[in-house]
Amino acid sequence: MNALRARFLRHVAQTSEAPLALEIERASGSTVFDRAGKEYLDFLAGMGVANVGHCHPEVVDAVRAQAGRYLHAMVYGEYVQEPQVRLAARLAELLPGALSTAYFTNSGAEAIEGALKTARKHTRRTKLVAFEGAFHGDTLGALSICGNPLYREPFAPLLPDVLRLPFADRAALERIDAETAGVVIEPVQGEGGVRIPPADYLEALRRRTREVGALLVFDEVLTGFGRTGTLFAFERFGVVPDVLVIAKALGGGLPLGAFVSSAEILGTLAVDPPLGHVTTFGGHPVSCAAGLAALDVLLRDRLAERAERLGERLRSKLRSLAWQGHLVEVRGLGLLVGVELDDARFAQRLARACFAGGLVLNWTLHRDQVLRLAPPLVIGEAEIERGLEILSQAIAEAAA
Numbered sequence: 001m002n003a004l005r006a007r008f009l010r011h012v013a014q015t016s017e018a019p020l021a022l023e024i025e026r027a028s029g030s031t032v033f034d035r036a037g038k039e040y041l042d043f044l045a046g047m048g049v050a051n052v053g054h055c056h057p058e059v060v061d062a063v064r065a066q067a068g069r070y071l072h073a074m075v076y077g078e079y080v081q082e083p084q085v086r087l088a089a090r091l092a093e094l095l096p097g098a099l100s101t102a103y104f105t106n107s108g109a110e111a112i113e114g115a116l117k118t119a120r121k122h123t124r125r126t127k128l129v130a131f132e133g134a135f136h137g138d139t140l141g142a143l144s145i146c147g148n149p150l151y152r153e154p155f156a157p158l159l160p161d162v163l164r165l166p167f168a169d170r171a172a173l174e175r176i177d178a179e180t181a182g183v184v185i186e187p188v189q190g191e192g193g194v195r196i197p198p199a200d201y202l203e204a205l206r207r208r209t210r211e212v213g214a215l216l217v218f219d220e221v222l223t224g225f226g227r228t229g230t231l232f233a234f235e236r237f238g239v240v241p242d243v244l245v246i247a248k249a250l251g252g253g254l255p256l257g258a259f260v261s262s263a264e265i266l267g268t269l270a271v272d273p274p275l276g277h278v279t280t281f282g283g284h285p286v287s288c289a290a291g292l293a294a295l296d297v298l299l300r301d302r303l304a305e306r307a308e309r310l311g312e313r314l315r316s317k318l319r320s321l322a323w324q325g326h327l328v329e330v331r332g333l334g335l336l337v338g339v340e341l342d343d344a345r346f347a348q349r350l351a352r353a354c355f356a357g358g359l360v361l362n363w364t365l366h367r368d369q370v371l372r373l374a375p376p377l378v379i380g381e382a383e384i385e386r387g388l389e390i391l392s393q394a395i396a397e398a399a400a
């Protein structure tokens with residue numbers, strides 16, 4: 001083992017016993033290069049971040065320009081920071097009227113925490129409703145609404161008063177009652193195995209949350225910014241949440257999250273007491289400048305429409321591969337694609353063989369027989385073809 005990898009394993013806290021351990025040298029577009037010069041096609045977009053591709057030149061320029069003006073200057077919420085204000089205003093222009101105000105954070109999980117606190121404080125209720133198969137991040141609050149006991153139980157006791165419902169089950173929505181502060185849901189479950197609810201399910205959820213006076217929180221950390229073929233997945237379902245949680249691609253490659261709602265609902269965090277929810281680095285000016293540049297690219301280059309077009313083609317080509325009898329279903333929206341296989345061990349062998357062949361993809365956290373393909377939305381058609389060739393070869397190897 002070389003010295004750098006050995007030091008990575010020894011001194012950088014590990015998240016599993018089998019990290020990919022790709023020794024990255026640089027990244028560009030849909031490709032990551034290792035220190036030996038080997039190219040990898042990134043069909044995970046850095047796990048949902050690089051929607052405009054890695055190191056988009058306009059994002060890099062914006063980062064350089066902002067880094068030359070000021071970096072961190074004051075905690076969130078005190079100074080008027082131009083990139084932060086412009087990004088918040090741009091989001092408000094793009095979102096329905098009820099989502100006019102952004103509270104910026106450093107990450108997705110932190111934005112979820114803010115949304116949970118907002119729901120509790122705004123409604124003066126404590127109960128939270130979440131869904132089986134859900135993933136919202138790994139802080140204690142976000143973990144409390146996680147939909148997989150495997151990941152919750154080692155950290156129990158977590159937040160009390162959480163009701164978990166089966167995903168996409170309309171009848172179960174009746175169990176959301178007038179004690180509920182907030183209902184948190186991914187419009188399309190990512191780590192739950194790329195699960196798409198029926199068309200009218202989110203509408204029914206919207207109706208039920210209105211009936212009982214609970215806030216409806218959509219977690220679009222993964223599905224946002226063109227990933228599912230529209231700027232946000234909720235647009236596809238015609239349902240507007242009370243709170244929208246975003247992160248990942250929001251920062252164009254820099255750490256940034258936000259929970260977005262009305263000025264009235266978010267106003268609850270500014271009073272009784274004031275400064276009851278603060279962050280040092282949330283909405284960092286360099287992250288916001290990067291996010292603005294990425295958003296400009298996404299809209300100008302119509303990347304959501306591109307995701308829709310390429311996603312449909314990718315799914316149809318995936319269905320026609322020789323899966324050696326292991327394929328159960330190919331599904332997805334835009335360029336968030338899940339390939340359900342009949343065997344988790346086969347999925348793992350396949351992901352490993354893809355990686356060896358120069359293609360980065362993986363299985364979803366809560367459904368390990370589902371492979372996830374979610375490349376940058378700028379990926380070229382020839383790159384998709386090359387990825388499919390590597391995958392084809394890997395299927396043959398994994399099945400042998």
Ligand SMILES: Cc1ncc(COP(=O)(O)O)c(C=O)c1O
Nearest residue numbers: 107108109135136137221222247
């Ligand atoms: C749907 C969803 N919500 C929340 C998170 C947590 O985001 P972060 O890793 O930035 O804390 C993730 C991360 O993968 C996610 O996929």
